Amino acid sequence: MTTVRYADVEVGTELPERTFRVRRSDLVRYAGASGDFNPIHWSDRVARNVGLPGVIAHGMFTMAQAGRVITDWVGDPGAVVEYGVRFSAPVVVPDDDEGAELVVGGTVTKKLDDNQVVVTITARSAGAKVLARSTAVVRLP
Amino acid sequence: MAINRDYLGRAYELPEPYEVTRVKIREFADAISDPNPLYRDPAHAKEAGYTDVIAPPTFPIILSMEGAGQAIADPELALDFSRVVHGDQRFRYSRPLQAGDVVTCRTTITDIKSLAGNEMLTLESEIATTAGEHVVTSVTMLVVRGDAPSGT
Numbered sequence: 001m002t003t004v005r006y007a008d009v010e011v012g013t014e015l016p017e018r019t020f021r022v023r024r025s026d027l028v029r030y031a032g033a034s035g036d037f038n039p040i041h042w043s044d045r046v047a048r049n050v051g052l053p054g055v056i057a058h059g060m061f062t063m064a065q066a067g068r069v070i071t072d073w074v075g076d077p078g079a080v081v082e083y084g085v086r087f088s089a090p091v092v093v094p095d096d097d098e099g100a101e102l103v104v105g106g107t108v109t110k111k112l113d114d115n116q117v118v119v120t121i122t123a124r125s126a127g128a129k130v131l132a133r134s135t136a137v138v139r140l141p
Numbered sequence: 142m143a144i145n146r147d148y149l150g151r152a153y154e155l156p157e158p159y160e161v162t163r164v165k166i167r168e169f170a171d172a173i174s175d176p177n178p179l180y181r182d183p184a185h186a187k188e189a190g191y192t193d194v195i196a197p198p199t200f201p202i203i204l205s206m207e208g209a210g211q212a213i214a215d216p217e218l219a220l221d222f223s224r225v226v227h228g229d230q231r232f233r234y235s236r237p238l239q240a241g242d243v244v245t246c247r248t249t250i251t252d253i254k255s256l257a258g259n260e261m262l263t264l265e266s267e268i269a270t271t272a273g274e275h276v277v278t279s280v281t282m283l284v285v286r287g288d289a290p291s292g293t
Contacts, residue, residue: 078234084232
């Protein structure tokens with residue numbers, strides 16, 4: 001089912017860019033599934049009290065969405081050997097039907113031995129870079 | 142407030158092994174809106190060479206956050222939870238978690254440092270089967286934000 005092959009990939013190969021919508025309801029659902037009930041992810045009052053502009057997405061929700069760029073590209077999520085991100089800015093999620101927009105891209109930045117490649121991931125929301133130094137190591141057939 | 146450096150190396154174990162189930166994997170995959178059939182269809186997963194459905198790459202955070210939670214709640218560590226934010230996160234996989242896995246998670250404080258008035262706490266969680274097979278290591282860096290300078 002994996003369609004991408006190591007031999008076909010070069011440094012500079014771009015992964016298909018993806019746009020995700022993040023709504024308040026997504027955060028409520030993620031809180032329940034992950035067990036992270038920090039109120040800054042569902043209460044504007046609490047979020048503003050700690051100096052945030054309003055409710056923000058769970059960093060791990062953003063990391064999960066960004067990972068889709070990799071796993072949809074390779075097909076088998078088990079091909080991911082390493083995945084790391086730095087949370088550089090929050091994804092602010094307004095209380096409306098549109099929510100926030102998260103745009104994720106990826107570029108192959110290194111070919112390693114053992115059929116592994118390094119993909120560098122970019123993620124932006126409302127003009128801000130929300131992930132930095134984000135990379136995945138993926139093993140390709 | 143500075144985190145006590147004496148706690149470098151302190152470790153926290155899950156109170157009991159965690160059983161990975163198809164239902165929990167599906168719930169998590171639904172929550173991240175990921176339709177990948179390897180998370181949902183056991184027959185499909187077996188065809189791909191797995192023993193059962195696999196968990197998404199960020200699923201192990203459920204286990205490592207449990208360990209981080211124990212550290213944050215440790216009264217001797219004196220962390221102010223309301224000031225804790227997730228700084229970065231990295232996973233290193235030997236293989237994906239699969240339904241049916243029964244795993245342990247040991248979380249160790251591997252680094253404590255101060256930077257620009259904030260405290261950074263690094264926690265490393267080793268997730269392995271009860272038989273001792275390594276599955277994934279999760280490295281979590283938490284930032285404990287310092288007091289805002291007066292007048293700002």
